[in-house]
Amino acid sequence: MSDTANSVNPGENRTPSGVPAGFFIYNASGNEEIRYADENVIALFGCDDIEDFRAHTGNSFRGMVHPEDLDKVESNILAQTFNSGKRHDYVRYRIITKQGTVRYMEDFGHLVRDHAGNPYFYVYIIDVEQEEYYNRNLNSFAEMEIFRENKKVDRLTGFLNMNAFYEKAQEMLLDSAVKGQFPSSIVVFDILGLREINRTMGREEGDARIIALAETIRTNMPQGSFIFRGHEAELIVVSSQCDDESLMVAVMSVVRSSKSNILFGIGSTSADIKYAPHHDHGTLLQALEEAQYDLKIKKLLNTDSSRSQSLTSLVRALEEVDSDTEEHVKRTQQMGIALGHKIGLSDAQLTSLQLLCLLHDIGKIAVPLEILNKPGKLTDEEWAILRLHPEKGYQIAMSSEELRPIAEMILHHHERWDGNGYPSKLAKDEIPVLSRIISIVDAYDAMVNDRAYRKAMLPGKAIQEIRDNAGTQFDPYIAVEFLNLLEENPSLAIGAKTGAGEVRVFERGDSKEIGSGSTTPVKYTSYMLDIDERIIDVDDYFEVLTGYSRGDVIGRMTQFDLVPPEERAYYIEQVQNQFAKSDIAYLRHPILRKDGKVISVICNGERYYDSSVKAFRSTIQMFAAD
Numbered sequence: 001m002s003d004t005a006n007s008v009n010p011g012e013n014r015t016p017s018g019v020p021a022g023f024f025i026y027n028a029s030g031n032e033e034i035r036y037a038d039e040n041v042i043a044l045f046g047c048d049d050i051e052d053f054r055a056h057t058g059n060s061f062r063g064m065v066h067p068e069d070l071d072k073v074e075s076n077i078l079a080q081t082f083n084s085g086k087r088h089d090y091v092r093y094r095i096i097t098k099q100g101t102v103r104y105m106e107d108f109g110h111l112v113r114d115h116a117g118n119p120y121f122y123v124y125i126i127d128v129e130q131e132e133y134y135n136r137n138l139n140s141f142a143e144m145e146i147f148r149e150n151k152k153v154d155r156l157t158g159f160l161n162m163n164a165f166y167e168k169a170q171e172m173l174l175d176s177a178v179k180g181q182f183p184s185s186i187v188v189f190d191i192l193g194l195r196e197i198n199r200t201m202g203r204e205e206g207d208a209r210i211i212a213l214a215e216t217i218r219t220n221m222p223q224g225s226f227i228f229r230g231h232e233a234e235l236i237v238v239s240s241q242c243d244d245e246s247l248m249v250a251v252m253s254v255v256r257s258s259k260s261n262i263l264f265g266i267g268s269t270s271a272d273i274k275y276a277p278h279h280d281h282g283t284l285l286q287a288l289e290e291a292q293y294d295l296k297i298k299k300l301l302n303t304d305s306s307r308s309q310s311l312t313s314l315v316r317a318l319e320e321v322d323s324d325t326e327e328h329v330k331r332t333q334q335m336g337i338a339l340g341h342k343i344g345l346s347d348a349q350l351t352s353l354q355l356l357c358l359l360h361d362i363g364k365i366a367v368p369l370e371i372l373n374k375p376g377k378l379t380d381e382e383w384a385i386l387r388l389h390p391e392k393g394y395q396i397a398m399s400s401e402e403l404r405p406i407a408e409m410i411l412h413h414h415e416r417w418d419g420n421g422y423p424s425k426l427a428k429d430e431i432p433v434l435s436r437i438i439s440i441v442d443a444y445d446a447m448v449n450d451r452a453y454r455k456a457m458l459p460g461k462a463i464q465e466i467r468d469n470a471g472t473q474f475d476p477y478i479a480v481e482f483l484n485l486l487e488e489n490p491s492l493a494i495g496a497k498t499g500a501g502e503v504r505v506f507e508r509g510d511s512k513e514i515g516s517g518s519t520t521p522v523k524y525t526s527y528m529l530d531i532d533e534r535i536i537d538v539d540d541y542f543e544v545l546t547g548y549s550r551g552d553v554i555g556r557m558t559q560f561d562l563v564p565p566e567e568r569a570y571y572i573e574q575v576q577n578q579f580a581k582s583d584i585a586y587l588r589h590p591i592l593r594k595d596g597k598v599i600s601v602i603c604n605g606e607r608y609y610d611s612s613v614k615a616f617r618s619t620i621q622m623f624a625a626d
Contacts, residue, residue, distance in 0.1 A: 020044060020127035028111060028119035032061040035120065044105075044127055046097035056098045061121070066094035066102065077109065077121075087111045092133055104133035131163065154229035156207055157214040165228045165236065169284045185240075185247050185268050186284070188291040189217060189254065191233040192261040192302065206233075209260045220253040222246070236288070244268075248347075263302065265295030266347040293405065294348040297355050300402055313588050314396075315358060317365045317602045320623045321372055328445060333357040335441040335485075335492055343481050345433075353434050356406050360413045360438050363393025365604050366584060368526070369621070387422050390414055395584045409434045413442070418472045428475075436475040440466065440482050443473075448494070459486075459493040529605075529618040533559045536617075545601075545624060547594030559620070562591045564598055579607060591622075599624060 022040030027033045037053055045064070047053040057063035065073050073093045080089035092106040107125040114120065152164040160168070191197070191209055198206040210233050217227060217235055225239040239247060251264055267290030269283040300311050315329075336357045340350045364372065367389050371382045378386065390411050397407035412426055412435040419427030447462035457465070463483060470479035486493040525545045527538040535553045543549050546562065563571045571589050578585035585605045590598045602623045610617045 018043075021125065023122065023124045025120055025122050026061040028121045034059050034061065034064075041125060044097075044103065044125070045095065046099045046101070052098070064095060066096055069093040081109075081111050092128075104128050104130050106133070129163070156210060157229050157235070159214060159227045159229045159235070161229050162231070165230075165238075165288075168226060168228075168238070185238075185244070185266060186287045186291045187221075187237040187239070187247070187251055188230065188265045188267075188288070188295050189213060189235045189237070189262055190264070190295055190299075192263055192299070194233045209233075210235075213254075213258055213260060213262065216254050216257045220257060221250050234292075236291075238284070263295055263298045265291040265293065265298065265351075267291030267294065268346060268348075290348050294351050296402060297351045301351070301354060301358075311358070313602070314362060314586070317586065317588075317604065317623065318359075318362055320602065321364050321367075321369065328449075329358050331445050331449075332438065332441045335445070335482075336437055338489065338492065339437055339441065339478070339482055339485055342485055343437075343478060349434065352406055352409070353437060355403075356409050356413075356434050356438055357441075359393070359397070359403065359406070360410055360442065361389065361393065362396055362410065363389035363391065365586070365621070366392035366396070366606060387414070391423055392584065396586060399578055399584065399586075406434070408432055409438070413438045415439070416473045417475050421473075431475075433478075436478055440474050440479060444482070463493065525622050527620050527622070529559055529620065531616040533618075535559065545622060546591065547597075552594065564590055564592045575605075 017039060019040060022038040022042075022044065024037040024041045025035045027035065034054065034057065037050060042048075042050060042053045045053055045056060047056055062070060073091050076091045077089045080086060080091075087110060089109045089111075090106070091109070092104070095103050095105055097103060104127070105125055106128055107123050109121045109123040112120050112122050152160055152167075154161045191206075191213060194206055194209070197209065213233070214227075214229075214235060217237060221227070221237050222239050222242045225237050228236040228238070230236045242250070247266075251266070255262060255264065267287035269287045303312075333354055336353050337350060340353050345353065367386055371378065371385055374382065390413060394407045394411035397403040397410050409432045412421075412424065412431050415421035415424065415426045415431045415435060417428060417431070417436075419425050444462055444466060447457045447465060448459055450456045463486060466474065466479055466483060470476040525539055525541040527542055528536050530536050534555065535557050536555070538550055538553060542553070548557070560568055560572065567590055571587070574587055574589075575585050578587070585607075586603070588600065588602050591601050592598055603620055604623075605618050605620045607616060607618045609615075
């Protein structure tokens with residue numbers, strides 16, 4: 001083989017240009033130098049020419065193969081050719097393109113020798129899809145072609161499936177590079193409670209509902225939309241033919257026409273997407289992730305969804321330290337969503353805002369009740385501890401995959417426009433927009449409702465406070481829009497005077513009859529564990545809740561001894577999972593009292609290093625949930 005083979009002669013290429021297949025030749029011994037590669041092989045690797053290809057691969061067959069597949073490939077070739085005495089091999093492996101994309105390949109190599117006896121591999125290589133790559137039952141190219149076409153269509157609905165979606169995403173990305181535009185929106189529809197329908201009524205009923213929803217979508221969504229069958233009941237619509245308002249009209253038409261209880265999520269390629277990582281297919285897949293996150297949070301907020309249980313537990317824990325949480329949330333959600341609509345938030349942002357209104361103060365469950373309990377003025381030290389609640393809330397949110405996207409918004413909901421807020425002293429547009437919104441509506445609701453340490457302000461006075469602090473405490477643009485909203489909707493400006501709950505009053509011990517407008521007493525206790533989960537300190541209320549005295553537990557019992565034996569394995573697993581992600585663990589579980597009675601409790605634990613004793617400690621706050 002002459003050195004002239006190092007240069008590519010397009011006239012020698014026997015594979016049609018542009019197909020994802022071609023051939024190359026490399027040394028079968030020694031340095032495995034690439035001696036020839038046709039233009040299609042060069043294109044498979046995303047390279048511009050033969051020199052670019054040589055540089056990318058290190059001019060070696062080893063450099064063509066994904067590093068994780070190299071041992072497998074070399075052992076397969078050795079077993080099929082040199083060890084067996086045969087002249088052919090067939091292998092599958094991954095490659096990495098110049099752009100960093102992983103592609104799936106299969107090749108058929110034939111061992112040849114030149115006149116001097118030097119061995120070379122003459123290899124035909126073809127691009128295959130991931131599912132095809134791992135399917136070992138496909139033995140011919142004809143079968144592969146049939147498989148490739150059939151697997152793009154969902155047999156139940158007749159819509160294209162997710163394999164076709166990813167292909168369409170790539171086509172649209174390439175199209176957009178030429179046209180300078182992207183498809184504008186993705187809508188994901190889903191049937192609420194489909195698994196329960198399948199379980200109680202049978203899969204035939206579930207399939208019938210999916211088919212009915214598919215037909216409703218086909219009838220009501222804009223002409224020119226692409227419709228795909230996603231996972232389970234998800235049906236995905238990609239539309240670039242209408243504006244946001246027209247799209248929402250079509251979506252609501254689907255919701256009204258559907259015989260099933262359905263939810264939807266919307267993502268846009270033009271939005272400032274913060275939920276999705278970078279994808280090779282560009283913003284279309286990012287928009288899909290935004291839509292799926294929007295849908296996931298709507299399920300979380302929907303009380304008919306099984307996903308809502310975890311959120312309900314968190315809200316109940318917050319209600320234990322702020323009995324007005326439910327009413328406060330309703331008011332802030334009403335004002336916040338109205339304000340979000342007014343300033344033009346996307347559907348996904350509005351959904352996140354609704355969740356943020358519910359959980360922005362979740363960090364208060366980690367603030368000592370001695371501080372939340374205090375009706376009078378707080379000391380500087382107590383204020384410093386109270387101001388940790390955004391950071392505590394951030395840690396709690398970060399421990400949950402579903403809440404993680406709003407964690408930073410929780411962290412920064414007490415920042416100020418002028419940079420004098422906490423905890424990070426962010427200023428102006430550095431503050432997340434949803435944090436700026438909740439800052440205003442939360443402050444206004446606090447002013448027009450009673451507090452433990454003062455009576456509610458009149459709405460006019462609170463409005464003047466917002467106006468006076470626009471541009472210092474509050475985003476001036478959002479503040480003006482909020483004041484316009486109150487002027488247009490006077491009913492929003494009136495407080496319920498039931499207490500917004502920034503600082504609450506609690507009683508320890510057993511519940512007592514209380515008058516209207518007071519805070520419901522809560523049974524709770526605080527205690528401490530060492531690194532081995534041994535109880536090393538308890539407060540005076542530990543015995544009230546558990547029945548165990550200080551002498552019963554200190555140095556004698558662990559946290560696990562409080563849990564019924566049949567629940568311990570699950571309890572330990574859940575606590576370990578949460579502490580693996582954060583220094584805060586939150587769990588609802590049963591405990592076994594000394595008198596043998598099992599009661600339900602909510603525990604919030606924080607693990608930290610105590611420098612005074614040079615050891616790790618955990619503080620636990622336990623609330624009676626019954």
